[in-house]
Amino acid sequence: MTTAADGQGRSDLAARLTAIDERIAVAARAAGRDPAEITRIVVTKFHPASLVRELRALGVSDVGENRQQELSAKQAELAALDLTWHFIGQGQTNKAAAIRRSADVVHSVDRGRFADALDRAAQDDGLLDVLVQVNLTDDPGRGGVAPADAVALAEHVLALPSLRLRGVMAVAPLDEEPGAAFARLRAVAEGVRAVQPSASWISAGMTGDFVEAIDAGATHLRIGSAITGPRPDRG
Numbered sequence: 001m002t003t004a005a006d007g008q009g010r011s012d013l014a015a016r017l018t019a020i021d022e023r024i025a026v027a028a029r030a031a032g033r034d035p036a037e038i039t040r041i042v043v044t045k046f047h048p049a050s051l052v053r054e055l056r057a058l059g060v061s062d063v064g065e066n067r068q069q070e071l072s073a074k075q076a077e078l079a080a081l082d083l084t085w086h087f088i089g090q091g092q093t094n095k096a097a098a099i100r101r102s103a104d105v106v107h108s109v110d111r112g113r114f115a116d117a118l119d120r121a122a123q124d125d126g127l128l129d130v131l132v133q134v135n136l137t138d139d140p141g142r143g144g145v146a147p148a149d150a151v152a153l154a155e156h157v158l159a160l161p162s163l164r165l166r167g168v169m170a171v172a173p174l175d176e177e178p179g180a181a182f183a184r185l186r187a188v189a190e191g192v193r194a195v196q197p198s199a200s201w202i203s204a205g206m207t208g209d210f211v212e213a214i215d216a217g218a219t220h221l222r223i224g225s226a227i228t229g230p231r232p233d234r235g
């Protein structure tokens with residue numbers, strides 16, 4: 001078995017990254033879009049900081065994490081690297097200050113109280129980029145605000161002085177064709193843009209559905225295993 005630290009592991013990683021970027025470019029052109037307007041975030045959850053370092057050496061600028069402790073630890077270890085850190089996981093209100101210290105973008109604002117906690121955690125005049133997470137399933141227990149409530153949450157965020165609303169984020173349901181779900185997200189995104197024209201980001205698309213997300217206008221893809229390989233056992 002090869003490890004990510006040896007030469008073979010690195011060239012595999014480089015090959016997977018190149019292959020995904022080629023597929024992104026093909027899908028973008030097929031959708032009549034410029035690949036340069038799409039940001040590919042590499043989701044590095046459960047992988048060691050050393051993998052993030054290798055990705056940076058391969059030119060990756062944007063990485064995503066879904067757990068606050070893991071985000072905070074890796075960001076602290078790699079603070080010298082020029083990386084944009086995206087928090088994509090469910091955010092607990094009592095972790096908001098720690099999330100804000102480590103993340104450049106929070107994709108998963110799903111309720112007003114979490115937005116309030118992120119705003120209260122501001123340490124200086126800087127703005128934190130945030131997205132409203134939309135729940136595209138019928139299960140209210142899944143992450144995200146109901147589509148019908150997304151504009152109200154966006155307006156709540158807009159009233160908070162230290163947050164900069166950038167757009168919307170979602171995960172496609174497992175039991176539905178992703179293109180149909182992403183079409184609903186696109187409609188929600190248009191509603192949010194109607195109240196804040198600059199909030200134009202759509203964070204959607206993972207390993208299994210990024211082509212459909214690109215078709216539906218995604219500006220930010222969150223791709224993990226297709227680039228990093230399978231996630232290590234969390235033990």
Ligand SMILES: *Cc1c(COP(=O)(O)O)cnc(C)c1O
Nearest residue numbers: 043066088206207222223224225
């Ligand atoms: C893990 C994760 C991803 C990446 O998933 P892959 O299928 O490995 O590409 C994207 N978005 C969120 C919210 C995640 O938790």
